[in-house]
Amino acid sequence: MRIVQITDTHIMKEGELLYGTTDTAKHLRAVIAEVNSADPKIDCVLITGDLVEQPNEEAFHHFKKIISGIKPTSFLLPGNHDNPEMMAKVFEGGQEFPPLEEPFQYTLEDFEVRILMLNSHQAGSDLPAFGKDRLAWLEQTLATSKKPVLIAIHHPPMETGMSMVDMVGPEWYQGLDHLIAKSPEVKLVICGHAHSTLTGTLGGVPVYMASSSAYQLAVPRGLDRAPFFISMPASAVLHEWNGDHFRSGPQAWPAGSDEKRIDALSGMDWDSLKKSMRGKK
Ligand SMILES: [Fe+2]
Numbered sequence: 493m494r495i496v497q498i499t500d501t502h503i504m505k506e507g508e509l510l511y512g513t514t515d516t517a518k519h520l521r522a523v524i525a526e527v528n529s530a531d532p533k534i535d536c537v538l539i540t541g542d543l544v545e546q547p548n549e550e551a552f553h554h555f556k557k558i559i560s561g562i563k564p565t566s567f568l569l570p571g572n573h574d575n576p577e578m579m580a581k582v583f584e585g586g587q588e589f590p591p592l593e594e595p596f597q598y599t600l601e602d603f604e605v606r607i608l609m610l611n612s613h614q615a616g617s618d619l620p621a622f623g624k625d626r627l628a629w630l631e632q633t634l635a636t637s638k639k640p641v642l643i644a645i646h647h648p649p650m651e652t653g654m655s656m657v658d659m660v661g662p663e664w665y666q667g668l669d670h671l672i673a674k675s676p677e678v679k680l681v682i683c684g685h686a687h688s689t690l691t692g693t694l695g696g697v698p699v700y701m702a703s704s705s706a707y708q709l710a711v712p713r714g715l716d717r718a719p720f721f722i723s724m725p726a727s728a729v730l731h732e733w734n735g736d737h738f739r740s741g742p743q744a745w746p747a748g749s750d751e752k753r754i755d756a757l758s759g760m761d762w763d764s765l766k767k768s769m770r771g772k773k
Contacts, residue, residue, distance in 0.1 A: 493604040493733040494534040495642065496527055496564070496743075499684030500542040500704035502573065503555040510545055511721070516706040519725035520558055523705045526745040527728050528563045534730070535603055537564050540684045540702070541571025541613075541646030543579070552582040559588070567600060569609050571646040571685065572618040576611060595626040599633060605679070605733050606637055610645040612664075619660040620647035627667040634675050640733065641678045648683045648701045650692035653713035657686050669695045680731060680738040686711060687719075689726070689742070700740045702729040 502516045510516050527537060539559065544551035559566055568589045570576040576596040583589040591598045600607035610630065614621035622645075634641070649665035652658055672678050672695030681699040687709035692699040703726035709719035730743035746752075755762040 494530075494532065495605070495607070495731040495733070496530070496534045496537045497540060497644075497682055497684075497700075497702050497729040497731060498523055498527070498537060498705050499540040499646075499702045500571065500687055500706055501539060501555065502542055502545045502704070502706035503551055503558065504545050505548070505550045506554045510706065514707055514723040516545070517554065517558055519707075520705050521561070523725055523728050524558070524562050525747070528561070529745050529747060530743075531745065534564050536600070536607075537562055537566035537728075538607070538609070538644050538682070539566055539568050540644050540682060541569045542573040542684065542704075542706075543568060543571065545573055547573065547575035547578055549578060549582060552578060556582060556588075567607070567609060569644055569646055570596060570611055570613040572613060572620070574613060576613055595629050597626060597629050597633075601637075604640075606639040606641045606677075608633060608641060608643045610643060612645050612647040612649075620649075620664050622649075622664055622668060624667075627671065630668070631671055634671070634677070638677055641675070642731065642733075642738070643672070643678060643681045645681065645683050647685050648690070648692070648699065649681065649694050650699050650701075652686065652690055652692070652701070654686055654688075654711040654719075655716040656709075656711060656719060665694065671695070672697050679733075680740065682729075682731065682740075698738070698740075700729065700731070702726070703742075 501520045543555050579589050580592050596611040598609050612620040683701050687704040689703045690701045705725045708722040711719040727742040727744045732739045755765045
């Protein structure tokens with residue numbers, strides 16, 4: 493199964509630029525164009541929060557219009573910049589964000605891997621929250637199936653070395669840590685939020701933090717300093733389930749690139765090039 497993650501899209505009202513300079517809509521459209529040309533095809537797209545820069549309906553409708561161009565079915569999570577109630581209203585009746593009330597969490601059951609879409613949004617704060625109601629929902633949901641599970645959540649539930657992320661402390665994800673440690677069906681946790689890429693673990697399970705389609709943050713790990721803004725989209729991330737474990741990493745699908753394949757560049761057909769790679773063995 494092939495799952496694509498896009499995160500932290502930070503869409504503005506139509507016609508507006510982030511910080512007056514960065515066209516987050518253009519950056520997202522470029523990522524979508526690549527995802528739409530993915531070969532082999534992908535099964536679904538998960539957009540893991542910070543869908544808009546400011547939670548107003550105009551920005552959400554602009555976001556909705558842009559993601560209507562994604563060919564595979566796509567599913568959404570709220571981030572700290574979003575408003576789950578407003579998302580429920582804007583996407584009511586569609587498949588992208590089905591929950592209508594707290595805890596604003598849901599499952600995707602129609603794939604080879606079960607996907608649990610969690611909510612770490614805390615009203616009035618950029619910091620995460622995952623209280624007992626959300627945790628109880630997760631515990632009950634995990635008890636209903638033994639299929640392999642991927643968990644998606646906006647905030648990274650791990651220590652990152654980034655003061656911007658770690659200032660909340662580890663308490664908010666302790667319940668998640670304990671629950672996942674006793675749930676062997678959970679194979680991967682994915683998140684966004686820090687606009688940079690990092691891996692970690694939660695309850696012994698790999699965590700993959702993907703970077704943003706809108707802009708990058710050069711976060712000085714180990715120093716208590718504000719991050720550096722870089723106006724550049726990250727590639728989408730491909731999480732591939734091979735029947736045993738996930739292989740995760742950024743994946744580009746550049747258009748019109750046949751002449752840039754290394755067999756064409758080296759003047760050899762692919763089989764001959766592979767033979768030369770093997771050497772004399
Ligand atoms: Fe973000």
